[in-house]
Amino acid sequence: MDAAKDAPPKKAPLEGITVLDFSRVLAGPYCTMVLADLGARVIKIERLATGHDTRAFGPFVGQESAYFMCFNRGKESIALDLKSPRDRDLLERLLSEADVLVENFRPGVMDRLGYGADRLARTHPHLVYASISGFGHTGPFSDLPGYDMVVQAMGGIMSLTGWPDAPPARVGTSFGDLGAALFAAVGIIASLYKRTRDAQGTRVDIGMLDCQAALMETALARYDVEGKVPTRTGDSHPSLAPFETFNAEDGRFVIAAGNDQLFMLMADALDAPQMALDPMFISNDLRCRNRPAMVEAIEAITRTAPMDHWIDRLNEAGVPCAPINTIDRLFSHPQLQARNMIIQVEGAAERPVRTAGNPIKLSSAADIDVARPLRAPALDEHRDRILSELMSGTGDYAPATGANDVPQPQEAVTPMKRASA
Amino acid sequence: MDAAKDAPPKKAPLEGITVLDFSRVLAGPYCTMVLADLGARVIKIERLATGHDTRAFGPFVGQESAYFMCFNRGKESIALDLKSPRDRDLLERLLSEADVLVENFRPGVMDRLGYGADRLARTHPHLVYASISGFGHTGPFSDLPGYDMVVQAMGGIMSLTGWPDAPPARVGTSFGDLGAALFAAVGIIASLYKRTRDAQGTRVDIGMLDCQAALMETALARYDVEGKVPTRTGDSHPSLAPFETFNAEDGRFVIAAGNDQLFMLMADALDAPQMALDPMFISNDLRCRNRPAMVEAIEAITRTAPMDHWIDRLNEAGVPCAPINTIDRLFSHPQLQARNMIIQVEGAAERPVRTAGNPIKLSSAADIDVARPLRAPALDEHRDRILSELMSGTGDYAPATGANDVPQPQEAVTPMKRASA
Incomplete structure (x- = not known):
């Protein structure tokens, strides 16, 4: 409590960082959304007239793309004609103010655009330049x-997802884009740290x-060690049991009691203590081997x-369990x-x-205020x-003149102030 | 090229950072693996005698857990008895040297352990303390x-994964653990940046x-805007077509041609240019509505x-496509x-x-050397x-004495040197 009294005012960790965001669709925008949620100023560089493609992606609220809104909340937008010398000059000045550039074009x-x-690396050696x-x-x-669909197929996750007697399924969200977005965010912030x-x-x-x-967990090692190709296991964990869904009177739910202690507690909670003593189920290994009999029991x-009823009883007993929630149930989830x-x-x-907020909860930074909507920028908003910031010289960099822009070691790189500050 | 000649020696971004790792199983160890891959020194604090649970998880190479090895490569291990005053004292000294603590116990x-x-936050105010x-x-x-299984069920991803006519499937890797691990790594490194x-x-x-x-992509917004509960779509994207798998003579593969331009290129590559002019398939929206007819065609x-044959032709035409690779095919993937x-x-x-390496490729840091195995630590190795580092005072912190440990602003926090350096 004393510590809280003396605490400095909360300041988001990336406050002061300016990100020039050339990225489109999902992986890049999700990455810069994470940076914006952590306090970075993200300036989207968009095409004239139409802006980024996802402004035309459904679903729509009125004329506006909810898809675009979700991933571009809290960002700024400027539309540039990269064939116009005036706009190219403006972009040079923005580059000199920027700490990070993110793009996800094809290599x-x-x-070819000149960026x-x-x-x-030559003209702006202080820049963290991230490509996805x-x-x-x-x-x-x-x-x-x-x-996304290409790398889900090529990278192995589809071969592991779905039921063994049905064709491979995709992960129900864009695991390929989102995984890359998060690794990119890690790489960018680590590079900013190094730059200090x-x-x-x-x-x-x-x-x-x-x-x-990198997200295949132990699948590669399992093949390397055992020589068996890992495959789809439906809703169950390949090497833990019970760790899967079960039918209740009114639907399916998960019990995840993958060790012997939890299995005993589960058996008690189901009023079937004898189940934990059954020689077929007495160890995790045996439960995996006798899975069909275990599920039946x-x-x-x-x-x-x-x-x-079962979820309440299992929760009381400390046994991990869960309903299979549909998306509508997340909105009111306590x-x-x-x-x-x-x-x-x-x-x-x-x-x-x-939409979903920021899952990175930091004692030193205020969380997103759920009562106050974040803004997704209109094109060129x-x-x-x-422009007026660049004209009035609010920024701390002179226009790009090459290597002179390099900040000195241990000196904080002080970018253009956040416009929202 | 000139830039390359003058480039400073490559140094991993988190070099000099010491992480005390109390974490077990997957989410925590995967997070600290990412930190270690970026150059942090990660010291695992393990239980006496048995060490962490996953040392007993299969598959095994000889007596050793491949599961443990995958996620604990490049880390150090010390076994401590947290009931012994001597080991608690040792831990206090380690804490004074540490920049980051990671744990994934129940709250x-x-x-209760005293940490x-x-x-x-009172005794070591410089510490980034991460809980998963x-x-x-x-x-x-x-x-x-x-x-993992509990949050995959409760968080909605299972309701979106699998085929509509089969029960929900889990994502084929531990999406719940790995997603949390990556958000934790982002939060930790952002906090280290802020600390500078x-x-x-x-x-x-x-x-x-x-x-x-946070990883549900647009699913929440789609429900909020359209009022329809998003559901499983097997191997296809809910709002792009074609963006799914197709049968070839010898197996299934993905074509991801979700815009009209790509659909035209695809039709050409399949020697069926007339398909792109079919009024049933002329826009993405129509292709989504007429998906069964499109798949048949x-x-x-x-x-x-x-x-x-098809993959070669589609690749030549610039149409995104992929085989559904099984895990064994990743090892030799060019x-x-x-x-x-x-x-x-x-x-x-x-x-x-x-196993899989580090997907964060940084110009300023050397990648993992594929020819030279990384080491997973033996218990207490x-x-x-x-001990000898702590005794010889290689570390830069005095034993914990409270608030005096706070480094000053703009002053680099110089931790104990990497033992491997």
């Missing part, structure tokens, strides 16, 4: 287009396929009462409510859209503000 | 156990359920030749090879285990080294 596109990583692409900027596949010590920018090169491989009991996880985003449309 | 456990966040738990440390569910400016530590509180909600062609994504980890066992 080569940014070079490739090699050039900017399907396969990364090196290797034989680097020129191929890599969408050596005043050097970094090129961050994230390939979605690489990230899929458990369901013989769970089918006799509604899910809520834990997500208590954790500020359902937030609002508003744009020009008549009403805000509800912040042009005047950005 | 309350670290407090809760409130106490350490099922539901986070606040809210009505915070005391409940939250395993205000010399204050941060409490990072990550709930796996929160992270699941495409498969009538793709079934006539092997997958590789792109993963070229990107150093298949690495080796060795322990005491007779041979190393192959680094006790002598750590």
